[in-house]
Amino acid sequence: MEHYVTIASCQLNQWALDFEGNRDRIIESIKQAKEQKARLRLGPELEITGYGCEDHFLESDTYTHSWEMLCWIIKHPDCQNILLDIGMPVMHKSVRHNCRILALDGKIILIRPKLWLCDDGNFRESRWFTPWLRPRVVETYYLPTFVGDSLSQTQVPIGDAILQCKDTVVGIETCEELFTPSSPHVDMALDGVEIFLNASGSHHELRKLSTRYGLIQNSTQKCGGIYLYSNQRGCDGGRLYYDGCAMILSNGALLAQGSQFCLRDVEVISATVDVDTVRSSRFQPSHGLQGVTRPSYERIYLDFSLSSFKQNFDMHNKPTDGQPIRLVSPQEEIAYGPACWLWDYLRRSRSGGFFLPLSGGLDSASSAVIVHSMCRIVTSAIKDNDQTVLADVRRIVGDPNYSSTCPKELASHIFYTSFMGSENSSKETRGRAKELASRIGSYHVDMSIDTMTRAIVSLFAMVTGKTPQFRSRGGSQAENLALQNIQARSRMLLAYLFAQLLPWVRGYSGSLLVLGSSNVDESLRGYMTKYDCSSADVNPIGGVSKTDLKSFLEYTKDAFDMPILQDFLDATPTAELEPTTENYVQSDEVDMGMTYPELSMFGRLRKIAKCGPFSMFNELIHKWGDHLSPTEIASKVKRFFYYYGINRHKVTTLTPSYHAETYGVDDNRYDLRQFLYPSWTWQNKRIDEVAAKYEEHERRNKDQ
Incomplete structure (x- = not known):
């Protein structure tokens, strides 16, 4: 029983450069960890500054204020008698490092820099x-003068070391290091580390959580050990949403899991584990043989036990039972991730709400339903007596007594x-928009833009003496567009x-705040007007595919009791920018020359498989060859890259x-490619050559 340790991991909704707010949330998490009888508290990556400071990490102020906040935290009366792992940037020998600060009872024990950085x-x-890039190397770090004076310390160790407590051994692994082929936890396990700490700044992406969980589970199954995973939560000022899901695992079994989508600024999970x-799990002879042949880590010895004397003799204190992992569907991820992101953006931007051009189509309906989901999450938090959420709502609506759920x-x-609407809009789309707005409860305005567009055309005609016409009325392609x-x-x-x-x-x-409603597929193809109503302040669906949006509306139609959404699903996607005639109704997929x-x-294939035109054609021959000819596949690939190239700007x-999809097209953020392209002349020639050979091979087979 003396080997029972209670440990805590947390997820915090930090905000880049919000030093005081971040400090207070860290202190609150430590208080909650102690209330749960934890003797060790792990926080997320770069929690003092917020993960998304980006080029502010190049400023010396960021480091100065981080040290000021760290001193405040580790000297705080509520932060004593517990081993703390806190994230912040540190400059050592004029080199900037992403670090973990291990502290105990007002003293810094170790500064552990990140070994491998994330650059994809x-x-x-x-x-x-x-990156530190020197496994098992430890040096002396001289604290800034004001820090040394505050903590009565002059120097502390910095480097890749492990902590030897009186009853167990603790090692540190930071975010990306878990994902690398040779993860540090392997060597640490072979050197006797029993508890692994991983502070992370991992963002939400559709279908990603199972990958993250699988890596942690596999590491503790193979090596044995107790693994604490901490993560940021919320939007800290950019396009990413950090989805929390702090976890504690032991020997492959999940003991505790934090929520993935939640508005709480501070959430702490804990577990009691028998080390x-x-x-016992490391009984294999191979583990011992490999362990004695590996070089050892430098140990930092602590006169501190993670097991508590009081808990040791508490007959009701027992190890935490295992539980299944909670994974939500992609449809639920779309419903809750962007909704939480929008709430953070709304409350922190000090805006009064959102404005959405609601066209009656599937995309704008998806943005509207995500706002509805946000309202459901917010009012649910109010029901749960979340005073922080209630205070934000009252400030936004301008009513200090507001309490509706x-x-x-x-x-x-x-x-x-x-x-x-315009003269090209149908009564069906107008009706769908009005009914959805009524169901959600938005303040809805119905207007016609024809007066405005006629004025613009009249001005052009007055200046040039020519009046453009739609294609259906005899106009050219340039006039029509x-x-x-x-x-x-x-x-x-x-x-x-x-x-x-x-x-x-x-x-x-x-x-x-104006909301956009263009999806990732249309951006990829460039099927949108530059500076049209897809241009907005933020876009909750800009990283989501049309296919996923359709399944999202299928889900929310029932989950949110919105039968009107079936009408959006049944409607043909159309921009409604051209006149409808007996022989022509504008359709997005027909206009694009490809389906969603x-x-x-x-x-x-372009982003994840890293295919150019030629390799994409070769991939699709095997994927689509059962229903399309090589020439048809070649035509589709060439058409895609033609429009991708001319619209990349x-x-x-x-x-x-909101970043949600692995093939996002966010220029110079997630997708680093040029925006001025040559024609794909040589690539197309090679595609045509190979397509012709496939066709010839098929003809010969039929003739035999």
Whole structure:
């Protein structure tokens, strides 16, 4: 029983550069950990500064204020008699490092720099930090003078060391190090480490949590050990949403899991574990043989036990039982992730709400339903007596006594929608938009933009002496496209006008954030007008595929009791920018020359499989060859890359979007590619050559 240790991991909704707020949330998490009788508390990566400071990590102020906050935390009366693992940046020998600070009873025990940095996808850590790159090397770090004076310390060890407590051994692994081929936990386990701490800044991405869990589970199954995983939660000022899910595992079994989508600023999970079970799991001779042949880590010896004397002789103190992992469906991830992200953006931007151009189509309906989901989550938090959420709601709606727990009532204060119709709009889309707005409870405005667009065309005619016409009325392709773009861009202008003035119309103060509603597939193909109503302040669905959005609405139709969503699902996707005739109804997929599922495939092959035109064609021959000829596949690939190339410039002005999809096109953030492309002449020649050979091979087989 003396080997029972209670340990805690937390997830915090930190905000980049919010030093005092971050400090207070860290202290609160330590208090909660102690209330749960934990003797060790692990926090998320770079929690003092917030993970997303980016180029602010190049500023000396960031390091100075981090030390000031650290001193405040570890000297705080509520932060004593517990081993603390706190994340912050540290400069050593004029080199910047992403570090973990291990502290106990007002003293720094160890500074552990990150060994391997994350430099793919959304991350550019090596722009701001240098990896330690020296396993098992420890040096002396001289504390800044004001820190030394505050803590009565002059120097502390910095490097890749482990902590030898009186009853167990603790090792540190930071975020990316878990994902590397040769993870530090393997060597640490072979050197006797029994408890592994991993502080992370891992963002949400559809279908990603199972990968994260699988890595931790596999590490503790193979090596044995107790693994604490901590993570940021919320939006700390950028496109990413950190989805929490702190975890504690022992020998492959999940003992505790934090929530994935939640509005609580501080959440602490804990577990009681028998470290003897770790020792028993390492009985294989191979473990011992490999352990004695590996070099040892430098140990930092602590006169401290993670097991508590009082708990040792408490007959009710027992190890935490295992539990199954909680994984939600991609549809639920879309419902809750972007909704929580929108709430953080709304409350921290000090805006009065959201304005959404509601077209009656599937995309804008998805954005509207995500806002509805946000209202459901917020009002649920109010029901649960979350005073932080209630205070934010009261400030946003401008009512110090507001206490409603009805999502529709909340939406009536903070959500504004508008159908911006034209002579090309159908009564069906207008009706769908109005009914959805009524169901959600938004303040809805129905208007016609024809007067505005006619004025623009009249001005052009007066200046040039020529009046453009739609294609169906004898106009050229250039005229037809220009008349469509006038409508689209007019809506963007009106959206910002109404977002600024509608609160004033209702006697409210403040202005609104304009929401976008273009999906990742349309951005990939460039099927949108530059600076149209897809241009907004933030876009909750900009990183989600059309296919996933359809399944999301299928889910929320029943889960949120919104039968009107079936009408959106049944409708043909259309921009409604051209006149409808007996022989022509505008359709998105016809206009694009490809279906949305095909676009998703192109996106995954381009980004995830890293395919150019030629290798993409070779992949699709085997994926689509059962229903398309090689020539047809070649035509589709060439068409995709043609439009991708000529429209790539549009992504340079994309609205900041919630990152959700692995083939996102966020320019110079997640997707680093040029925006001026040559023609794909040579690539297309090679595709045609190989397609012809496939066709010839098929003909010969038929002739035999």
